Amino acid sequence: MLPLLPPRLQNFRLNGREFTMLRLDEVHPFAGGNKLFKLKYNLEAARSTGHDTLLTFGGAYSNHIAATAAAAKETGFKSIGIIRGEASALQNSTLQFAAAQGMRFHFLTRTAYRLKETAPVLAELEALFGRFYLVPEGGANAEGVRGCMEIPALFGANYSHIALACGTGTTLAGIAAAVQPGVEVIGFPVLLNGQFLETAIETHLRALNGDTKPVRNWSLQCDYHFGGYAKVPAALRAFKTAFETEHAVPLDYVYTAKMVYGVCDLAARGYFPADARVLLIHTGGLQGNAGFDHKQ
Numbered sequence: 001m002l003p004l005l006p007p008r009l010q011n012f013r014l015n016g017r018e019f020t021m022l023r024l025d026e027v028h029p030f031a032g033g034n035k036l037f038k039l040k041y042n043l044e045a046a047r048s049t050g051h052d053t054l055l056t057f058g059g060a061y062s063n064h065i066a067a068t069a070a071a072a073k074e075t076g077f078k079s080i081g082i083i084r085g086e087a088s089a090l091q092n093s094t095l096q097f098a099a100a101q102g103m104r105f106h107f108l109t110r111t112a113y114r115l116k117e118t119a120p121v122l123a124e125l126e127a128l129f130g131r132f133y134l135v136p137e138g139g140a141n142a143e144g145v146r147g148c149m150e151i152p153a154l155f156g157a158n159y160s161h162i163a164l165a166c167g168t169g170t171t172l173a174g175i176a177a178a179v180q181p182g183v184e185v186i187g188f189p190v191l192l193n194g195q196f197l198e199t200a201i202e203t204h205l206r207a208l209n210g211d212t213k214p215v216r217n218w219s220l221q222c223d224y225h226f227g228g229y230a231k232v233p234a235a236l237r238a239f240k241t242a243f244e245t246e247h248a249v250p251l252d253y254v255y256t257a258k259m260v261y262g263v264c265d266l267a268a269r270g271y272f273p274a275d276a277r278v279l280l281i282h283t284g285g286l287q288g289n290a291g292f293d294h295k296q
């Protein structure tokens with residue numbers, strides 16, 4: 001399995017209260033973050049089923065594409081990225097990085113991309129590329145959850161609240177399944193109408209629990225999406241810059257900036273009890289910032 005660097009626990013003060021951030025962005029020099037945890041047992045499953053090629057899906061600036069390409073290279077797999085959109089995206093820094101790791105690409109229109117995990121599209125991909133191990137978009141499967149169950153060991157038992165950004169909810173499910181009893185896990189969906197994640201997360205947790213209802217130690221804060229996935233209004237941009245300047249922590253636009261904003265806002269509204277010890281998980285994503293830095 002690919003070697004990960006130990007992430008720092010970094011403390012910072014905000015409105016007179018101490019917070020800690022788990023810097024998962026630091027576990028890999030280029031592709032740090034939660035995605036490598038989601039890939040760990042997918043790589044094992046690919047290996048144990050005799051595959052030499054990984055195939056997965058993502059957008060043109062996808063953190064998951066970057067991480068899969070890096071992990072495949074480091075563990076000796078070939079990799080194929082099925083990218084939503086047009087081949088002109090090959091010029092961008094994410095796909096340049098992935099190409100440098102040896103990833104090959106295939107582009108799908110937005111319409112075809114919606115059908116990407118249906119039998120006809122998968123058959124077409126197999127005809128093009130031969131046999132492959134399919135990693136779902138974002139690493140959102142049971143293997144992905146299992147890898148994320150290893151994250152709580154990195155921060156130990158010192159915290160009462162764990163905050164993280166959610167896309168598919170896979171990382172939250174793994175963390176909620178593995179934290180100490182009594183710890184509250186708070187997810188910040190970055191998509192519109194994030195309530196839909198409730199079902200996905202519950203399904204993951206039930207699968208781990210032999211279908212009995214697991215303890216409900218998590219909740220979602222669905223009002224910090226800032227207009228939806230990859231939407232970055234000026235207020236969020238300003239918050240990100242101010243936070244980075246004051247605390248010397250780089251954030252990404254799509255996920256961690258929204259989560260940190262949400263935690264600050266909840267703190268200002270008195271959400272956390274006085275004795276709460278709040279841990280924010282930096283899930284990475286910094287490689288994707290290039291897609292936003294030039295826009296104003």
Ligand SMILES: *Cc1c(COP(=O)(O)O)cnc(C)c1O
Nearest residue numbers: 167168169170171255283284285
């Ligand atoms: C993919 C990603 C997430 C979301 O993870 P899920 O397991 O899909 O909820 C959060 N933060 C960053 C930086 C990501 O790249």
